[in-house]
Amino acid sequence: MSTDEDPHTITVSVDGQVEEAVVAPRTLLVHWLRDALDKRGPKIGCDTGNCGACTVVWDGLLVKSCMVLAAQVDGGSVRTAASLCGSDGTLNRLQQCFSEHHALQCGYCTSGMLMTAEDLLDSGDELTEAAVRRGLKGNICRCTGYHNIVKAIRAADGQDVDQDAGEHEG
């Protein structure tokens, strides 16, 4: 008979690589990804699911990996921000837009932001400024004030964002 203490054996595809592991029932997905696999995309910025720095995609669903147990993802597939660039290391369009529009400073929230932004871009929704801001509500950034993140995402959506930059020489 299994108890709450028994470890689970899980098989998970992480960024396209099949990983087998034995995890404690209480191990959070974010801890398993970071500590066992050295995946540096998901970061921990809070204890309460507010900050979104640990955001990953689990079986096509955008999730905060601190709110999921490692045992839950058995048999599934997980994508982290490490999967976004090309196999030769080339930045994808969104990543390029983040760099061009200076949408990152310390970089700690960036992986989570990128995952949420990719999800927004894939949603098919019209990405007005208000829609992007609503979509980013679950990801906290303490450096950029979001202005350039919103701009980068809209640029990745193909919008001409330099027009509304509001820059002005005094």
Add this chain to the structure above:
Amino acid sequence: MTAEQLTRPAATFTGRSVRRKEDDRLLKAQGEFGDDTPLARPGYLVFVRSPYASARITRIDTSRAAQVPGYLDALLPAEVEELTDPFMELQPPPGDAEVDRCLASNGVVRFVGEPVVAVVADSREAARDVAAAVVVDYEPLPHVVDARVAIEESAPLVHEQVGTNVAFEATYDWGDVDFALANADHVVEVDELHFHRFSSTPLECTAITAEYDAGTDSFTFTGGFATPQLAVLNLVGALRHPASRLRVVSKDFGGSFGVKINNHIPATAAGLLARRLGRPIRWTETRTEHHYAGGHGNERWFRNVKLAVQDDGTVLGVTYDALDDIGAYSRYEPLGAVIWTQVANACYQFKHVKVRYRSVYTNKGPVHPNRGYSRMQHMWLVERMMDLAARKLGFDPVAFRLQNYVQPEQYPYTTVNGCVYDSGDLPRSLRTALDLIDYTGARALQEQARGTGRRIGIGIGSTLDSGTNNFAQARLLNAHIPFSGNTEGGLVRIGADGSIYATTGGVAFGQGHETTVAQVVADLLGVTYDEVHVQRGSDSSLSAQTGFSGSYASQFAVTGIGAIRNAALKLVREVQLVAAATLGATPEEIELHGGTARVITDPERALPLAAVAGIVHFSPAELPPAVADEVGLVGRAVYRAPFELPDLERKYGNLTLTYATQVHACVLEIDEETGEVSILRYAAVDDCGTPINPMIIQGQVHGATAHGISAALFEHFGYDADGQLSAANFYDYHAATAADLPSFAYGNVVSPSPFTPIGAKGMGEGGGAPLHAICAGIQDAVGEDGIVLESFSPPERVLRLLRGHNLEKARVTR
């Protein structure tokens, strides 16, 4: 690299918005933050913390904890008292009797969240289990969480042996404010204003790895250390270990904004345990721990405030009593008691300023320097008073500020206390900000909204971002502190294959130092930006650093870049010597261009830098001995900020080298039913002298703007009557999200500093301009119904403001 960059001639990277060097690794999830580095045989440290604001520790029992699987060790307060020396205190007697260690000392706890026991286990989960099994018995003691109560005779003492809750006290008296108040046409008085407690709460909490190598008897501490050499001094003092065998390293660093400046305190506990267990110790602070003990911004009460104003609108001066609530330990304090005097005049031509300032202990989390440190509080007070005076005396708020600002032709402008404002154009900055919010249109909007249940307000916040400290200001609080001036170091070298390496003494936590360093070095060495390899983070064992190295007080564009520039110029001289000897010219005839050293008048005679490196590193016999002996292709230099010692008696002298300005303006709307504030338009106008990378500057302005708006409307480290923190996580402490903030209109004015190597000024802190602008905007919307005397405006307070809040606290007495 783009084709444009490849073909562009040298001397073109500085001043351009080049993409950041840091971005690639961070975007690809390949950065290395404090908790990222995998460790062999790690021990995970967890602190057992006090649940009481003030209590005597009567018993600590770790026997059950030691039975928990994975348990490795437990460090107790008594052991810390035996194994370490207390951290250095800056304040003179009696405050210097304070004892601060990495665990609660003298058998008492002084704030909720204070570390009491440090436990280590072989996994994160086990460490938490071990901590949960530690039993600490407490006998609660009386506590005090309000600085106004803490100064009373009857108040419980936070530090018994100090004998008072006033950690430091000084009176600053410049000009003759009493004469001004007695003779001014008008005096505006306010009984009390309150600047609330919040912090920039970086998204990465602190993570520290302590390693001890028994073979060399040496410690390595890895984590975010914003002032590495001062961290070394603090650690060696506490650990009683020689500095020669203690190293402090920072890699990627998820924000600091000042508050991580005291990381040597938890690092001391990690160091003791690493040595005792012979394995690396990792401490990863949780969000809740960060909010308890990771450092709050200074909370300040301003009492008995008076502003002297003439009939023609000239403001003569200001006076007040300040109670600065520093929490349970002074740490970097009471430096806040002198730091504010860098901007004693704020943006205005005051002739008289008198402040009685007291730094006060309370049973709350300690304050650490936080973006806008100590100057923001004073400038908020001044801006509130200017705003109120204009309203109460019937002056136009724009004209009143324009008239009293330091005027463009007055620079360099000497303040009441001998600080020298280097350059600026405040009137133009304000006009630009008002254009960006369409001030006239906004006034029309305000009229239209009357009677609709929505109130529109327009607010202005004018501030200075003083940068590059004269450390002699520490002597104003304690004449025995042997600090003065300021320096930073830089190192640029050419490796054996011609690769170019740059190392700065500064420590970046998001400001893009790798980028701006590479821009400047590329121009001086005549190479492309991509060819300059800049060391990530910082390492106290590298010779680039000076004692004051680090990132604080808005200074990198001056000190860090100044040092790198001096280092690159030394290296240029060495390259010139080698090329001159090889090409048969004099060093003065050689210029560095396009990756070569060439003869200016005959550019065909050129030596690629790789060839210069090849000769120096592998074939020195080709060189004249005098050149070969002198040249190592290493330029190491210091930038020294030109400062003198202040007059301690008068508290007079120049305390900072540069003054960037931020003038913000906003249009906001109050919902009369809910008290909720929405920002309709927001403009920030920046003037930080000659820009190095405008994109990075704009990013810093955005960030400081978001911090200020969020602090004004959402963020508050409140304590209840029991001394419990009411915002110990991101549910209760609402850091603004994208949905809470508007886009920002950005404008800039460029007033080069006459005092710095390339005319740049330090910037990034922003002076808390949004707090000033939003308070003024709310006041403008509320009109005569209430008075904004608190920096924090949650909806419930805004509702009170609409119903007469604070009306009795402010008056025109003449």
